[in-house]
Amino acid sequence: MRISELSRATAVPVPTIKYYLREGLLHPGAATGANQAAYAQEHVHRLRLIRTLREVGGLAIADVRRVLDAVDDASLPLHRALGVAHHALAQPEPEAPDPDVEEARADVDAFLAGLGWEVSPEAPGRRVLADALVALRRLGGDWGAEVFAPYAESADAIASWEIRETPPGGATRAELVEWAVVGTVVFDTALRALRWLAQEHHSAIRSKRRRPRRRRP
Protein backbone atom coordinates (compact mmCIF):
# COMPACT_ATOMS: atom_id res chain seq x y z
CA MET A 1 0.00 0.00 0.00
CA ARG A 2 1.05 3.63 -0.48
CA ILE A 3 1.79 6.01 2.36
CA SER A 4 -1.67 7.62 1.96
CA GLU A 5 -3.32 4.20 2.38
CA LEU A 6 -1.09 3.43 5.36
CA SER A 7 -2.27 6.72 6.85
CA ARG A 8 -5.95 5.84 6.29
CA ALA A 9 -5.51 2.33 7.72
CA THR A 10 -3.96 3.64 10.94
CA ALA A 11 -5.49 7.13 11.27
CA VAL A 12 -1.93 8.47 11.59
CA PRO A 13 -1.39 11.62 9.44
CA VAL A 14 1.12 11.31 6.57
CA PRO A 15 3.50 13.97 8.03
CA THR A 16 3.61 12.01 11.31
CA ILE A 17 4.40 8.79 9.40
CA LYS A 18 7.20 10.60 7.57
CA TYR A 19 8.55 11.84 10.89
CA TYR A 20 8.61 8.29 12.29
CA LEU A 21 10.39 7.13 9.11
CA ARG A 22 13.02 9.88 9.47
CA GLU A 23 13.47 9.01 13.14
CA GLY A 24 13.90 5.35 12.27
CA LEU A 25 10.96 4.22 14.44
CA LEU A 26 9.17 2.86 11.37
CA HIS A 27 11.13 0.66 8.95
CA PRO A 28 11.23 2.01 5.37
CA GLY A 29 8.82 0.54 2.81
CA ALA A 30 9.96 -1.26 -0.37
CA ALA A 31 11.05 1.40 -2.90
CA THR A 32 8.75 1.46 -5.92
CA GLY A 33 9.98 4.65 -7.56
CA ALA A 34 12.09 7.74 -6.96
CA ASN A 35 9.75 9.11 -4.30
CA GLN A 36 7.44 6.17 -3.68
CA ALA A 37 7.48 3.16 -1.43
CA ALA A 38 5.11 0.28 -0.76
CA TYR A 39 4.06 -0.49 2.81
CA ALA A 40 2.79 -3.77 4.15
CA GLN A 41 0.76 -5.09 7.07
CA GLU A 42 3.86 -5.05 9.29
CA HIS A 43 3.98 -1.26 8.89
CA VAL A 44 0.35 -0.97 9.97
CA HIS A 45 1.16 -3.03 13.05
CA ARG A 46 4.30 -1.06 13.85
CA LEU A 47 2.45 2.26 13.57
CA ARG A 48 -0.24 1.00 15.94
CA LEU A 49 2.43 -0.09 18.39
CA ILE A 50 4.04 3.38 18.23
CA ARG A 51 0.64 5.09 18.75
CA THR A 52 -0.13 2.84 21.72
CA LEU A 53 3.20 3.70 23.37
CA ARG A 54 2.67 7.41 22.63
CA GLU A 55 -1.02 7.79 23.47
CA VAL A 56 -1.79 5.11 26.04
CA GLY A 57 1.67 5.08 27.63
CA GLY A 58 2.40 8.78 27.19
CA LEU A 59 5.97 7.94 26.15
CA ALA A 60 8.31 10.52 24.62
CA ILE A 61 9.78 9.72 21.18
CA ALA A 62 13.18 8.85 22.71
CA ASP A 63 11.48 6.34 25.04
CA VAL A 64 9.43 4.87 22.20
CA ARG A 65 12.71 4.29 20.37
CA ARG A 66 14.22 2.51 23.38
CA VAL A 67 11.19 0.23 23.68
CA LEU A 68 11.15 -0.53 19.93
CA ASP A 69 14.88 -1.31 20.03
CA ALA A 70 14.04 -3.91 22.70
CA VAL A 71 11.28 -5.36 20.52
CA ASP A 72 13.69 -5.54 17.55
CA ASP A 73 16.65 -6.95 19.50
CA ALA A 74 16.41 -10.71 18.98
CA SER A 75 19.16 -11.35 21.55
CA LEU A 76 17.46 -9.61 24.48
CA PRO A 77 16.18 -12.09 27.07
CA LEU A 78 12.44 -11.89 27.56
CA HIS A 79 12.55 -10.86 31.22
CA ARG A 80 14.84 -7.96 30.28
CA ALA A 81 12.12 -6.60 27.97
CA LEU A 82 9.99 -5.87 31.03
CA GLY A 83 12.83 -3.83 32.52
CA VAL A 84 13.18 -1.78 29.31
CA ALA A 85 9.46 -0.97 29.43
CA HIS A 86 9.68 0.03 33.10
CA HIS A 87 12.69 2.28 32.44
CA ALA A 88 10.88 4.00 29.55
CA LEU A 89 7.80 4.62 31.68
CA ALA A 90 9.66 5.98 34.72
CA GLN A 91 10.34 9.70 34.71
CA PRO A 92 14.05 10.50 34.16
CA GLU A 93 16.20 10.61 37.28
CA PRO A 94 16.85 14.16 38.59
CA GLU A 95 20.39 15.42 38.10
CA ALA A 96 21.25 16.56 41.62
CA PRO A 97 21.04 14.06 44.48
CA ASP A 98 18.35 15.03 46.99
CA PRO A 99 18.87 13.94 50.62
CA ASP A 100 15.09 13.55 51.14
CA VAL A 101 14.88 11.20 48.15
CA GLU A 102 17.91 9.25 49.33
CA GLU A 103 16.38 8.76 52.77
CA ALA A 104 13.07 7.69 51.23
CA ARG A 105 14.94 5.37 48.89
CA ALA A 106 16.57 3.60 51.86
CA ASP A 107 13.13 3.17 53.46
CA VAL A 108 11.69 1.80 50.22
CA ASP A 109 14.61 -0.63 49.84
CA ALA A 110 14.08 -1.90 53.40
CA PHE A 111 10.34 -2.20 52.78
CA LEU A 112 10.85 -4.25 49.60
CA ALA A 113 13.44 -6.43 51.33
CA GLY A 114 10.90 -7.02 54.09
CA LEU A 115 8.41 -8.20 51.48
CA GLY A 116 11.02 -10.67 50.25
CA TRP A 117 10.76 -9.39 46.69
CA GLU A 118 13.66 -10.23 44.40
CA VAL A 119 14.23 -6.96 42.59
CA SER A 120 17.47 -5.56 41.14
CA PRO A 121 18.91 -2.43 42.78
CA GLU A 122 18.49 -0.56 39.46
CA ALA A 123 14.78 -1.31 39.09
CA PRO A 124 13.18 2.05 38.22
CA GLY A 125 10.17 1.26 40.42
CA ARG A 126 12.34 1.79 43.51
CA ARG A 127 12.98 5.42 42.65
CA VAL A 128 9.41 6.10 41.56
CA LEU A 129 8.22 4.73 44.89
CA ALA A 130 10.79 6.83 46.79
CA ASP A 131 9.61 9.95 44.92
CA ALA A 132 6.02 9.17 45.90
CA LEU A 133 7.06 8.78 49.55
CA VAL A 134 8.92 12.11 49.46
CA ALA A 135 5.83 13.81 48.02
CA LEU A 136 3.66 12.41 50.83
CA ARG A 137 6.15 13.48 53.49
CA ARG A 138 6.56 17.01 52.11
CA LEU A 139 2.81 17.50 52.19
CA GLY A 140 2.79 16.63 55.87
CA GLY A 141 2.82 13.59 58.05
CA ASP A 142 5.61 11.27 59.07
CA TRP A 143 4.91 8.55 56.51
CA GLY A 144 6.93 5.39 56.36
CA ALA A 145 7.16 3.10 53.34
CA GLU A 146 4.63 0.81 55.10
CA VAL A 147 1.94 3.20 53.82
CA PHE A 148 2.39 1.27 50.56
CA ALA A 149 1.74 -2.16 52.12
CA PRO A 150 -1.89 -2.56 50.93
CA TYR A 151 -0.84 -1.48 47.43
CA ALA A 152 2.04 -3.96 47.45
CA GLU A 153 -0.43 -6.72 48.30
CA SER A 154 -2.65 -5.85 45.31
CA ALA A 155 0.38 -5.42 43.02
CA ASP A 156 1.73 -8.79 44.10
CA ALA A 157 -1.58 -10.51 43.34
CA ILE A 158 -1.88 -9.01 39.89
CA ALA A 159 1.79 -9.47 38.89
CA SER A 160 1.79 -13.08 40.05
CA TRP A 161 -1.22 -13.70 37.81
CA GLU A 162 0.34 -11.77 34.90
CA ILE A 163 3.63 -13.64 34.94
CA ARG A 164 1.84 -16.99 35.29
CA GLU A 165 -0.53 -16.25 32.37
CA THR A 166 2.08 -14.70 30.08
CA PRO A 167 3.37 -15.78 27.62
CA PRO A 168 0.33 -17.10 25.80
CA GLY A 169 1.17 -20.40 24.09
CA GLY A 170 2.46 -20.52 20.54
CA ALA A 171 3.78 -16.94 20.38
CA THR A 172 7.10 -16.09 18.71
CA ARG A 173 9.86 -14.40 20.70
CA ALA A 174 9.16 -11.02 19.04
CA GLU A 175 5.48 -11.37 19.91
CA LEU A 176 6.35 -12.19 23.52
CA VAL A 177 8.58 -9.14 23.90
CA GLU A 178 5.91 -6.98 22.31
CA TRP A 179 3.33 -8.46 24.68
CA ALA A 180 5.54 -7.72 27.71
CA VAL A 181 5.97 -4.11 26.60
CA VAL A 182 2.38 -3.51 25.48
CA GLY A 183 1.01 -5.31 28.53
CA THR A 184 3.05 -3.12 30.87
CA VAL A 185 1.86 0.09 29.20
CA VAL A 186 -1.77 -0.82 28.52
CA PHE A 187 -2.52 -2.56 31.82
CA ASP A 188 -0.82 0.22 33.84
CA THR A 189 -3.43 2.50 32.35
CA ALA A 190 -6.26 -0.01 32.75
CA LEU A 191 -5.42 -0.66 36.41
CA ARG A 192 -5.34 3.08 37.11
CA ALA A 193 -8.72 3.61 35.42
CA LEU A 194 -10.22 0.64 37.29
CA ARG A 195 -8.93 2.00 40.60
CA TRP A 196 -10.68 5.33 39.91
CA LEU A 197 -13.90 3.54 38.98
CA ALA A 198 -13.73 1.31 42.05
CA GLN A 199 -13.06 4.39 44.23
CA GLU A 200 -16.18 6.03 42.84
CA HIS A 201 -18.16 2.84 43.44
CA HIS A 202 -17.03 2.42 47.05
CA SER A 203 -17.44 6.14 47.69
CA ALA A 204 -21.04 5.95 46.38
CA ILE A 205 -21.82 2.98 48.63
CA ARG A 206 -20.32 4.77 51.61
CA SER A 207 -22.13 8.08 51.06
CA LYS A 208 -25.44 6.19 50.69
CA ARG A 209 -24.89 4.39 53.95
CA ARG A 210 -24.31 7.74 55.67
CA ARG A 211 -27.32 9.50 54.19
CA PRO A 212 -30.26 9.49 56.64
CA ARG A 213 -33.20 7.47 55.33
CA ARG A 214 -36.40 9.28 54.49
CA ARG A 215 -39.84 7.84 54.09
CA ARG A 216 -41.75 8.67 50.97
CA PRO A 217 -44.84 10.76 51.83
Next chain:
Amino acid sequence: MRISELSRATAVPVPTIKYYLREGLLHPGAATGANQAAYAQEHVHRLRLIRTLREVGGLAIADVRRVLDAVDDASLPLHRALGVAHHALAQPEPEAPDPDVEEARADVDAFLAGLGWEVSPEAPGRRVLADALVALRRLGGDWGAEVFAPYAESADAIASWEIRETPPGGATRAELVEWAVVGTVVFDTALRALRWLAQEHHSAIRSKRRRPRRRRP
Protein backbone atom coordinates in the same frame (compact mmCIF):
# COMPACT_ATOMS: atom_id res chain seq x y z
CA MET B 1 9.65 34.83 54.40
CA ARG B 2 10.79 36.44 51.16
CA ILE B 3 10.38 34.85 47.76
CA SER B 4 14.05 33.76 47.76
CA GLU B 5 13.53 31.96 51.08
CA LEU B 6 10.32 30.38 49.78
CA SER B 7 12.34 29.16 46.81
CA ARG B 8 15.01 27.66 49.09
CA ALA B 9 12.44 25.99 51.34
CA THR B 10 10.71 24.27 48.43
CA ALA B 11 13.54 23.89 45.87
CA VAL B 12 11.26 25.63 43.35
CA PRO B 13 13.16 28.29 41.33
CA VAL B 14 12.03 31.92 41.82
CA PRO B 15 10.94 32.37 38.16
CA THR B 16 8.72 29.29 38.49
CA ILE B 17 7.18 30.69 41.70
CA LYS B 18 6.51 33.98 39.89
CA TYR B 19 4.88 32.06 37.06
CA TYR B 20 2.58 30.25 39.50
CA LEU B 21 1.70 33.62 41.11
CA ARG B 22 0.86 35.12 37.71
CA GLU B 23 -1.24 32.07 36.84
CA GLY B 24 -3.09 32.35 40.14
CA LEU B 25 -2.08 28.86 41.29
CA LEU B 26 -0.24 30.30 44.28
CA HIS B 27 -2.03 32.92 46.40
CA PRO B 28 -0.15 36.25 46.64
CA GLY B 29 1.93 36.95 49.74
CA ALA B 30 1.27 39.86 52.09
CA ALA B 31 2.62 43.05 50.46
CA THR B 32 5.56 44.49 52.44
CA GLY B 33 6.73 47.07 49.91
CA ALA B 34 6.38 48.18 46.28
CA ASN B 35 7.97 45.04 44.92
CA GLN B 36 8.12 42.81 47.96
CA ALA B 37 5.81 40.36 49.64
CA ALA B 38 6.02 38.08 52.65
CA TYR B 39 5.20 34.39 52.26
CA ALA B 40 4.11 32.00 54.99
CA GLN B 41 4.03 28.27 55.69
CA GLU B 42 0.80 27.95 53.68
CA HIS B 43 2.72 29.06 50.58
CA VAL B 44 5.35 26.40 51.21
CA HIS B 45 2.59 23.80 51.45
CA ARG B 46 0.79 25.05 48.35
CA LEU B 47 4.00 24.99 46.31
CA ARG B 48 4.67 21.40 47.39
CA LEU B 49 1.16 20.46 46.40
CA ILE B 50 1.65 22.03 42.95
CA ARG B 51 4.99 20.23 42.50
CA THR B 52 3.42 16.91 43.50
CA LEU B 53 0.63 17.33 40.96
CA ARG B 54 3.13 18.38 38.29
CA GLU B 55 5.96 15.92 38.95
CA VAL B 56 4.33 12.84 40.48
CA GLY B 57 1.01 13.20 38.66
CA GLY B 58 2.43 14.62 35.42
CA LEU B 59 -0.45 17.13 35.29
CA ALA B 60 -0.48 20.08 32.88
CA ILE B 61 -0.83 23.57 34.39
CA ALA B 62 -4.49 23.80 33.32
CA ASP B 63 -5.23 20.52 35.14
CA VAL B 64 -3.31 21.64 38.22
CA ARG B 65 -5.53 24.71 38.28
CA ARG B 66 -8.68 22.57 38.08
CA VAL B 67 -7.53 20.40 40.97
CA LEU B 68 -6.53 23.41 43.10
CA ASP B 69 -9.91 25.03 42.41
CA ALA B 70 -11.49 21.87 43.84
CA VAL B 71 -9.24 22.08 46.92
CA ASP B 72 -10.18 25.76 47.39
CA ASP B 73 -13.93 25.33 46.78
CA ALA B 74 -15.41 24.93 50.26
CA SER B 75 -18.83 24.01 48.82
CA LEU B 76 -17.65 21.01 46.78
CA PRO B 77 -18.81 17.71 48.32
CA LEU B 78 -15.91 15.47 49.27
CA HIS B 79 -16.80 12.63 46.91
CA ARG B 80 -16.84 15.11 44.00
CA ALA B 81 -13.19 15.96 44.72
CA LEU B 82 -12.22 12.44 43.66
CA GLY B 83 -14.00 12.99 40.34
CA VAL B 84 -12.12 16.23 39.74
CA ALA B 85 -8.80 14.45 40.32
CA HIS B 86 -9.79 11.63 37.94
CA HIS B 87 -10.81 14.10 35.23
CA ALA B 88 -7.52 15.98 35.55
CA LEU B 89 -5.51 12.76 35.27
CA ALA B 90 -7.40 11.36 32.26
CA GLN B 91 -6.13 12.41 28.85
CA PRO B 92 -8.50 14.86 27.10
CA GLU B 93 -11.25 13.29 25.02
CA PRO B 94 -10.44 13.16 21.27
CA GLU B 95 -12.43 15.58 19.10
CA ALA B 96 -13.80 13.23 16.45
CA PRO B 97 -15.86 10.21 17.53
CA ASP B 98 -14.12 6.93 16.68
CA PRO B 99 -16.37 3.91 16.00
CA ASP B 100 -13.76 1.52 17.45
CA VAL B 101 -13.69 3.50 20.69
CA GLU B 102 -17.48 3.66 20.81
CA GLU B 103 -17.72 -0.11 20.40
CA ALA B 104 -15.10 -0.66 23.09
CA ARG B 105 -16.89 1.83 25.33
CA ALA B 106 -20.11 -0.21 25.07
CA ASP B 107 -18.17 -3.36 26.02
CA VAL B 108 -16.54 -1.58 28.98
CA ASP B 109 -19.94 -0.27 30.15
CA ALA B 110 -21.40 -3.79 30.00
CA PHE B 111 -18.37 -5.18 31.84
CA LEU B 112 -18.67 -2.60 34.65
CA ALA B 113 -22.43 -3.20 34.88
CA GLY B 114 -21.66 -6.92 35.20
CA LEU B 115 -19.35 -6.16 38.12
CA GLY B 116 -22.21 -4.28 39.75
CA TRP B 117 -20.11 -1.15 40.18
CA GLU B 118 -22.04 2.07 40.76
CA VAL B 119 -20.22 4.52 38.51
CA SER B 120 -21.60 7.61 36.76
CA PRO B 121 -21.76 7.51 32.93
CA GLU B 122 -19.33 10.46 32.80
CA ALA B 123 -16.62 8.79 34.90
CA PRO B 124 -13.37 9.38 32.96
CA GLY B 125 -12.15 5.88 33.84
CA ARG B 126 -14.70 4.43 31.40
CA ARG B 127 -13.11 6.15 28.42
CA VAL B 128 -9.55 5.45 29.56
CA LEU B 129 -10.46 1.77 29.82
CA ALA B 130 -12.12 1.82 26.38
CA ASP B 131 -8.98 3.41 24.89
CA ALA B 132 -6.86 0.66 26.44
CA LEU B 133 -9.16 -1.99 24.96
CA VAL B 134 -8.97 -0.38 21.51
CA ALA B 135 -5.16 -0.37 21.73
CA LEU B 136 -5.13 -4.09 22.58
CA ARG B 137 -7.52 -4.91 19.73
CA ARG B 138 -5.61 -2.89 17.13
CA LEU B 139 -2.42 -4.71 18.01
CA GLY B 140 -4.12 -8.01 17.30
CA GLY B 141 -6.45 -10.43 18.99
CA ASP B 142 -10.18 -10.32 19.58
CA TRP B 143 -10.04 -9.01 23.16
CA GLY B 144 -13.18 -8.47 25.19
CA ALA B 145 -13.41 -6.23 28.23
CA GLU B 146 -13.17 -9.41 30.37
CA VAL B 147 -9.40 -9.21 29.82
CA PHE B 148 -9.55 -6.58 32.59
CA ALA B 149 -11.29 -8.86 35.11
CA PRO B 150 -8.18 -9.71 37.21
CA TYR B 151 -7.25 -6.02 37.30
CA ALA B 152 -10.78 -5.09 38.37
CA GLU B 153 -10.48 -7.55 41.25
CA SER B 154 -7.25 -5.95 42.48
CA ALA B 155 -8.61 -2.44 41.94
CA ASP B 156 -11.74 -3.31 43.90
CA ALA B 157 -9.72 -4.64 46.82
CA ILE B 158 -7.50 -1.56 47.02
CA ALA B 159 -10.28 1.01 46.52
CA SER B 160 -12.49 -0.65 49.11
CA TRP B 161 -9.63 -0.37 51.60
CA GLU B 162 -8.87 3.24 50.56
CA ILE B 163 -12.42 4.49 50.96
CA ARG B 164 -12.78 2.65 54.29
CA GLU B 165 -9.53 4.09 55.69
CA THR B 166 -10.02 7.63 54.36
CA PRO B 167 -10.70 10.14 55.80
CA PRO B 168 -8.31 9.94 58.72
CA GLY B 169 -10.00 11.20 61.86
CA GLY B 170 -9.84 14.84 62.90
CA ALA B 171 -9.00 16.30 59.48
CA THR B 172 -10.62 19.50 58.23
CA ARG B 173 -12.68 19.50 55.03
CA ALA B 174 -9.87 21.19 53.07
CA GLU B 175 -7.42 18.57 54.33
CA LEU B 176 -9.79 15.79 53.29
CA VAL B 177 -10.19 17.16 49.76
CA GLU B 178 -6.44 17.57 49.49
CA TRP B 179 -5.95 14.02 50.72
CA ALA B 180 -8.42 12.69 48.13
CA VAL B 181 -6.58 14.52 45.36
CA VAL B 182 -3.05 13.80 46.53
CA GLY B 183 -3.94 10.20 47.34
CA THR B 184 -5.28 9.63 43.85
CA VAL B 185 -2.17 11.05 42.21
CA VAL B 186 0.50 9.65 44.53
CA PHE B 187 -0.93 6.16 44.98
CA ASP B 188 -1.64 5.81 41.23
CA THR B 189 2.10 6.22 40.80
CA ALA B 190 2.96 4.01 43.77
CA LEU B 191 0.69 1.19 42.58
CA ARG B 192 2.23 1.34 39.11
CA ALA B 193 5.76 1.20 40.52
CA LEU B 194 4.81 -1.68 42.83
CA ARG B 195 3.29 -3.59 39.90
CA TRP B 196 6.58 -3.26 37.98
CA LEU B 197 8.57 -4.40 41.00
CA ALA B 198 6.25 -7.34 41.62
CA GLN B 199 6.46 -8.27 37.91
CA GLU B 200 10.24 -8.35 38.16
CA HIS B 201 10.04 -10.44 41.33
CA HIS B 202 7.65 -13.02 39.87
CA SER B 203 9.57 -13.05 36.60
CA ALA B 204 12.79 -13.78 38.54
CA ILE B 205 11.14 -16.62 40.44
CA ARG B 206 9.79 -18.06 37.21
CA SER B 207 13.04 -17.86 35.26
CA LYS B 208 14.87 -19.55 38.17
CA ARG B 209 12.40 -22.39 38.19
CA ARG B 210 12.98 -22.91 34.48
CA ARG B 211 16.78 -22.77 34.60
CA PRO B 212 18.27 -26.30 34.59
CA ARG B 213 20.09 -27.05 37.84
CA ARG B 214 23.83 -27.56 37.71
CA ARG B 215 26.03 -29.21 40.29
CA ARG B 216 29.04 -27.36 41.47
CA PRO B 217 32.20 -29.21 40.42
